[in-house]
Amino acid sequence: MSRLDSKAPSGPMAERWTRHKFDLKLINPANRRKFHLIVVGTGLAGSSAAASLAEMGYRVTALCIQDSPRRAHSIAAQGGINAAKNYPNDGDSVHRLFYDTVKGGDFRARESNVHRLAEVSTRIIDHCVAQGVPFAREYGGLLANRSFGGAQVSRTFYARGQTGQQLLLGAYSALERQVGAGRVKLLARREMLDLVVVDGVARGIVARNLVTGEYERHAGDAVLLCTGGYGNVFYLSTNAKACNVTASWRAHKRGAFFANPCFTQIHPTCIPVSGEHQSKLTLMSESLRNDGRVWVPLKSGDKRAPGEIPDSERDYYLERKYPSFGNLVPRDVASRSAKEQCDAKKGVGESGMAVYLDFRDAIARDSEDAVRARYGNLFQMYERITGENPYKVPMRIYPAVHYTMGGLWVDYNLESTIPGLFVLGEANFSDHGANRLGASALMQGLADGYFVVPATIAAHLAGRKLGPVTTDHAAFAEAESSAKERITKILGVQGKRSADSIHRELGLVMWNQCGMARDRAGLGQALEKIRALRSEFWENVRVPGDSKDFNQTLEHAGRVADFLEFAELLALDAQQREESCGGHFRTEHQTPDGEAQRDDEKFAHVSAFEYQGQAQAPKLHQEPLTFEIVHPSTRSYK
């Protein structure tokens, strides 16, 4: 049997999930309490999974890296959540959401998974409303929708500019309800440092208590990784500072395949870098592109203030290049176009690494108050960070790393190549292909946690014979001592450089050579630099303090060490994928007018890497992708 059996069902697309659920084994309610599940991470995917599984009767231990599950980075998602409700009567349907997502992902996602996502989307909204999520409403009291990220229908539900916050607080309250009921044991300020595999099955984890420094062993019948994406490999990203690849990477080293690591998403509307002190980038919802017009001066090097540049000397380049989508082209296209303009020395602001997003016309058309009602909080945030008033002066924006479509490989049940290890949300690779559509991340995290894994986990729990495993097992001792050894080694280097400075340097390499545009030679150089930085880390890092204490510098250093290993895999994947698709743009593979050129003959597959040890190149496996319903075509937004 191939190790990459997607277990995707066959038969009519619209019936697959229903049939699959019927075919799955069930565990009777009285028996569920016999199973102990370990959920790592409490963002949308983790909180919703932990709560739902506990409601069903499973015993759950949930761990989070923050001081409270409510702070997971899902909280920062602004724009909204898609669902095929078709309330606006504008032609949406499950099929259309499915179609748009497969196409938007540039034909690199698994059709069966995407269809399931579109199907369960409507129930997510029902559930969140029942939890008390205060979605925006119309005057008649019914739910409001908006069009988002270039969708031709209005299918996005939102709660002001804080949709992620409200959905996470909904999932968090459900989780806390189960904590109060004694069905979930919640452990905050814990970091997973290794996965424990016993007889080929994931049976637990080793974690570190970040307050006391103690190592903890947690044994269970399944492990669910809901640990988010790896965008911080670029150092500067819109991710929160604690976002990291450690849990995924350690699982990878224990046998979980890593899929499509080169599929990273660069978001077009972020606040530009202001200086070397910059610690993270702030995204502004792309809903701004509904009313803002993107432009640069027609002449390169034009240093006049934006208000002094007449319309005839402005280049509204998105409207010019993509007349039918204009400013609403998908994220990858908008980001790449901004980079092209800046590379052509038409960028604006002090650094020249920004383009204008101008609300002048919207304010003239609809009034400043109308614009404030729509985007007030975003304008306020922009002004706080930049000190400029966007009602008077156009915003300056630049793309930033925002989301990672790649992740641990999972089958249709969301199970990785290690039996018993499930991966949910951004941490898995499954639904967005090479490019994620706006307002689809929240949908996927909650679909996985509320509706998919509660059904599919039974395939593992009831389908395999799971003998009792306790934390005395030798595999726990081995995992714990390897985690300890690594930390002792980091503390022992006692060199001259901070982990943060090495992380920054890694970020620059990744951004410049593995970011919005990539080529073979640049990726080769990146690989060399990553290896050199990794040596630099292990020879010259300096981490003060010790491991028996609350030591944030040590935590960060451990994560940087893993990013330095993972970065190489990302660059290798980008090098071997000799095509351009979605967020992966190889300059060698573009059409004469500069658009991404896919190679469906050679690359209509998932690239999944198997770890072969530190000194060995990873082994590449392929899961072929077949498109039965949505036939691959060239994405065109012209």
Added chain:
Amino acid sequence: MNAPTHQKGMRITLRVWRQSGPQAAGAFETHVLESVSPDMSFLEMLDVLNESLVGTGKSPISFDHDCREGICGACSLVIDGQAHGPDAETTTCQLHMRRYREGATITVEPFRANAFPVVRDLVVDRSAFDRIIAAGGFVSVNTGSAPEANGLPVPKPAADEAMDNAACIGCGACVAACPNASAMLFVAAKVSHLKLLPQGAPERESRVLAMVDAMDREGFGNCTNHYECGAACPKGIPVASIARMNREFLRASLTSTPPRAANSDA
């Protein structure tokens, strides 16, 4: 925002609270930063200080932070006596150094409250808030059982007011600002959010009783109408919500059957 104009590179003196653990005695430590960019956020300024501390083998200052865009609620800090610093409706991570003048001395302390013990330096333990939510800050609805979302219209003004309260980020500034270290604004925000929506109605009484009970057990003080909480709140949660919570509590105390933990269902 009327930012005072600066040349690049301010000299800033920081008096920072250092405390090695919950039981240890703490003290202020003084650091001088020579060239602080006005474009830095307050936390980036601390990053720069920490880099230099690491460079000289000293122990960096611990502080909580995560999203750095004002929504996760992780960052805290009392800056010159004000929770989250001097700007209205601004978390510490969104406070920028252009707010300060060349030569300024800034005092930085942790959020102080009995219910928020210090973990280290500027980091405090706010898990009491999670326990209050676990006591009743939810609607008891199991996954899969929800009715169609548009089956129950919610008047827009009610939904908007619920959202005003739901915007709470659970940072604890209200507690830090209150002379009594009361958590009533935090609890009132959740009680109000769910009370204003029809979905919250079935547990209206049990919720407020259970949450207030949990709040008292955690050792938070009571409200004596100083309104410092509202002034410090980075999300502008209205203090009128406290009055609503008090009404709800009184109503529930008078009308409901003896209190039971909201969290006693199966």
